Amino acid sequence: MAFKVVVNFDLCESNAICMDVAPELFEVRDDDFLYVLQDTPADDLREKAEAAADRCPKQAITLEDLASQQ
Amino acid sequence: MTSSVVIVGASLAASRCAAALRRGGHDGAITVINAEAHLPYDRPPLSKQFLSGEWDADRLPLLKPEQLTEFEIDWRMQTTATALDVDTRTVTLDDGSTVQGDHVVIATGAAPRRLPGTEGIAGVHLLRTLDDSTGLREELAARPNASVVVVGAGFIGAEVAATAATAGHRVTIVEAAAVPMERGLGAEMGAFCGSLHADHGVDLRLSTGVTGVRAGADGRIAAVELSDGTELVADVLVVGIGVVPSTAWLDGSGLTLDDGVVCNAHCEAAPGIHAAGDVARWPNERFGEVMRVEHWDNAVEQGIHVAKRILGEATEPFAPIPWFWSDQYEHKIQLAGRPKAGDLVEIVTGSMEERRFAAIYGDGERLTGVFGLNRPRHVMQYRRKLAEGVSWADALHFAEEARSGS
Numbered sequence: 001m002a003f004k005v006v007v008n009f010d011l012c013e014s015n016a017i018c019m020d021v022a023p024e025l026f027e028v029r030d031d032d033f034l035y036v037l038q039d040t041p042a043d044d045l046r047e048k049a050e051a052a053a054d055r056c057p058k059q060a061i062t063l064e065d066l067a068s069q070q
Numbered sequence: 071m072t073s074s075v076v077i078v079g080a081s082l083a084a085s086r087c088a089a090a091l092r093r094g095g096h097d098g099a100i101t102v103i104n105a106e107a108h109l110p111y112d113r114p115p116l117s118k119q120f121l122s123g124e125w126d127a128d129r130l131p132l133l134k135p136e137q138l139t140e141f142e143i144d145w146r147m148q149t150t151a152t153a154l155d156v157d158t159r160t161v162t163l164d165d166g167s168t169v170q171g172d173h174v175v176i177a178t179g180a181a182p183r184r185l186p187g188t189e190g191i192a193g194v195h196l197l198r199t200l201d202d203s204t205g206l207r208e209e210l211a212a213r214p215n216a217s218v219v220v221v222g223a224g225f226i227g228a229e230v231a232a233t234a235a236t237a238g239h240r241v242t243i244v245e246a247a248a249v250p251m252e253r254g255l256g257a258e259m260g261a262f263c264g265s266l267h268a269d270h271g272v273d274l275r276l277s278t279g280v281t282g283v284r285a286g287a288d289g290r291i292a293a294v295e296l297s298d299g300t301e302l303v304a305d306v307l308v309v310g311i312g313v314v315p316s317t318a319w320l321d322g323s324g325l326t327l328d329d330g331v332v333c334n335a336h337c338e339a340a341p342g343i344h345a346a347g348d349v350a351r352w353p354n355e356r357f358g359e360v361m362r363v364e365h366w367d368n369a370v371e372q373g374i375h376v377a378k379r380i381l382g383e384a385t386e387p388f389a390p391i392p393w394f395w396s397d398q399y400e401h402k403i404q405l406a407g408r409p410k411a412g413d414l415v416e417i418v419t420g421s422m423e424e425r426r427f428a429a430i431y432g433d434g435e436r437l438t439g440v441f442g443l444n445r446p447r448h449v450m451q452y453r454r455k456l457a458e459g460v461s462w463a464d465a466l467h468f469a470e471e472a473r474s475g476s
């Protein structure tokens with residue numbers, strides 16, 4: 001099922017844990033901000049995205065299913 | 071896979087383990103024994119945003135409503151495990167019933183130490199559960215400008231002090247050691263963290279013990295007596311003197327208990343029985359050290375690792391790089407690695423004075439840790455270096471290059 005990666009930037013504190021888990025999806029750059037590299041990634045990245053969401057200490061990452069909207 | 075799993079404890083390690091089991095295709099029964107009356111919730115905000123009143127309890131759940139439905143977990147709420155039969159993997163519950171599983175996951179975490187002599191005195195608080203935090207929050211809100219005494223300058227004590235001071239209370243921290251958090255941070259960074267309290271008018275009394283507490287006629291805490299002979303007025307007393315792993319229910323089970331459930335390098339305590347989170351002690355082969363880690367990230371990683379073991383996926387030993395954060399006042403403190411007392415410490419970016427820096431630790435041979443104050447990105451950078459197992463010389467060289475390159 002297609003999905004979207006949503007980061008709540010009010011919660012995110014740029015500690016880059018997600019980048020460690022899924023560097024394809026997340027990058028904390030020199031400006032100390034987190035960038036989502038692909039917000040609707042291919043399905044085979046879902047597991048990594050879920051692992052990143054589980055590991056985010058601020059619970060800032062959510063995955064939304066897109067199927068119902070398509 | 072249709073084996074059954076019984077998870078004892080219903081917090082962070084348990085939730086992440088159950089989620090990873092379902093995602094990994096486990097379709098057998100998952101039963102979770104939950105001593106508390108709440109579904110799994112996140113503890114870090116209990117000394118921070120929830121305690122301050124900024125967040126309400128609806129921000130705390132660890133599992134989203136759709137996950138609760140999807141995962142089909144058999145929750146045994148307000149039920150305590152009282153015994154484990156290791157051979158048959160049968161858990162006895164406090165209602166007298168039993169649950170048997172092909173796998174048992176011990177995720178009972180840890181519980182705070184009490185300060186002797188405080189039993190039954192109103193206004194004395196421990197902080198571990200949502201109910202604890204709710205009680206403290208209500209009391210602080212009802213007593214503006216209260217005299218708050220915090221015993222213990224560890225992370226919980228420091229965070230409670232920060233939250234209470236920010237809310238306008240008069241806060242004193244009493245710490246028996248000469249340097250706060252020396253075991254985790256080393257002398258230099260421990261002392262530095264202690265110095266942050268003075269910036270905010272919090273009185274930190276080091277090398278000072280509590281010799282007694284005095285209650286008023288109303289049965290409420292009134293004063294705390296210190297080893298230097300002084301007495302502190304206390305409207306509220308918060309005790310943060312460490313935790314003890316919750317293993318009493320395993321006494322006599324035959325499992326090895328030694329400040330935690332002793333496991334092998336795969337977090338296995340006996341065939342089909344794993345432990346994860348604050349309760350687990352295991353040899354972390356990366357550090358050549360048997361450790362028990364009381365950090366959020368460890369409970370998550372270990373819970374997931376145990377799930378993968380049950381799914382038959384994890385073949386490597388569990389050898390993470392410990393990492394934690396602590397939010398105090400406006401500061402974000404982070405530490406990765408396992409620095410030892412006496413390690414060299416080198417500031418690699420920023421400075422203590424500007425309250426924004428990162429420092430690395432090394433034993434002369436290898437990089438052993440990184441500490442960051444308001445420098446999350448640098449902490450993660452060196453965490454990766456720790457994962458690579460770089461030498462101290464290479465870490466210093468990397469720091470030098472980063473400095474001249476930017």
Ligand SMILES: Cc1cc2nc3c(=O)[nH]c(=O)nc-3n(C[C@H](O)[C@H](O)[C@H](O)COP(=O)(O)OP(=O)(O)OC[C@H]3O[C@@H](n4cnc5c(N)ncnc54)[C@H](O)[C@@H]3O)c2cc1C
Nearest residue numbers: 079081082083105113114151178179180347348365366394
């Ligand atoms: C106030 C506070 C703030 C924190 N802040 C941070 C932070 O900023 N950064 C960080 O890295 N870490 C932080 N931590 C630590 C982190 O929350 C813990 O490492 C984590 O909760 C450990 O999870 P766990 O699942 O192993 O155990 P726990 O969260 O301790 O949960 C164990 C559960 O098992 C239950 N239980 C115990 N015995 C039984 C039994 N016999 N039968 C059934 N159930 C039982 C308990 O009631 C409890 O609900 C904080 C902790 C607290 C308390």
Ligand code: SF4
Nearest residue numbers: 012013015016018056
């Ligand atoms: S792990 Fe969470 S808090 Fe950390 S950078 Fe990623 S989204 Fe932000």
